[in-house]
Amino acid sequence: MAAKSTSRGRPRRSVALMKKQTARSARRKPTRHEAEEAVRVLIRWAGDDPDREGLRATPARVVRAYEEWFSGYKDEPQDYLKRTFEETGGYDEVVVLRDIRFESHCEHHMAPIIGRIHIGYLPRNRVVGISKLARLVEVYARRLQIQEKLTAEIAACLDEVLKPHGVAVVTEGTHQCMTTRGIHKPGVTMVTSRMLGVFRDHAETRQEFLSAIGMRHGGSLVNGSS
16 A cells, blocks of 8 residues: 655655654764753853853863763662671661762752752661662762652662661752742752651651651651651
């Protein structure tokens, strides 16, 4: 059967084919040259000349910065939790790592989110090296994020891989999309939390964690934001 034609005699591509081609194009990672050209376009859009001396190397610098800021897409967070230790001497209390600094970027404006994350878990049979908790934070933070999702992803990963009695994650972040643009409100900190297992079900365990990180009154910090 002959392909359908438009009024001008050209073959008409099916909608399904066009959707496949669009999806394939969307999945293709742009080249470094294309990324640098995009930065040049933004510089021109902002009103400056990307060919002037002070800006000639800026596109390349920006692309290198993006490689670092968004390096989390190259890693699998679960891989950092694969090596665990079972020789704990019978330890059966809460493990807390607090004040883990993070730097992320808001997926709405691509503006920085800077803050700290506190992690607690009650081991079942095994523990993980504390540096791996910090690396877990870094992998998720080095992606485009919203703070609520960042908090939930870290907790879910720990719960899935370690299978502890419970996991608690509290995130405190300053959002530059709010402090440097829009409403311009500096000094504001957003707090989000995710409590799983015993931290959600038992107020005493939850309070033990919140006290350890310096939050004495945490009644509202149960799988939500303050």
